[in-house]
Amino acid sequence: SAVISQKPSRDICQRGTSLTIQCQVDSQVTMMFWYRQQPGQSLTLIATANQGSEATYESGFVIDKFPISRPNLTFSTLTVSNMSPEDSSIYLCSVEDHGMGGYTFGSGTRLTVV
């Protein structure tokens, strides 16, 4: 199955700053997905990143707040911009794992905004 490395694993940031989260996959994948998991909650899809095109954002999420890069088939970044305490969450990337037949998740980035 695909192995996903996500960095950083956790961070504490000042409000008003931005944080870029990296997601590296050990195999080439077409789609990469970014999720947010607020404390004690389920996973909510932020956007889908397809290499070579603009990311597709879900309702309630905008590119200015969550810009995404997808420079190649194994890597993506999600930036959380102009952070506020409400952005404190776990951010996870995911890929469709053709070897396993499902969707694999990274271990997540636990973000705390103070």
Next chain:
Amino acid sequence: GENVEQHPSTLSVQEGDSAVIKCTYSDSASNYFPWYKQELGKGPQLIIDIRSNVGEKKDQRIAVTLNKTAKHFSLHITETQPEDSAVYFCAVLNPKTSYDKVIFGPGTSLSVIP
């Protein structure tokens, strides 16, 4: 859009007993139904999945049943062990025009009491 509900939200069982978690969905076009286990501080891990052309699937102590007509599917864990304690999420894959979208249920916190 697709709506996924999950019950119960919390479940406590004695070690060795069985646990059942049920999910319902709204869109009959959904065709893939995975279950994820999330332990504290980790990303969700796929434990079993089922596709819409199958009614039941079993993997050792874990099984999933699907009722497409009623639009619900259930996770069954037999002979529960303390290490089964975690949050379990059902999910539904809803095919869209440009990409498949995985929508998660709200989660069930399972506690297995030794």
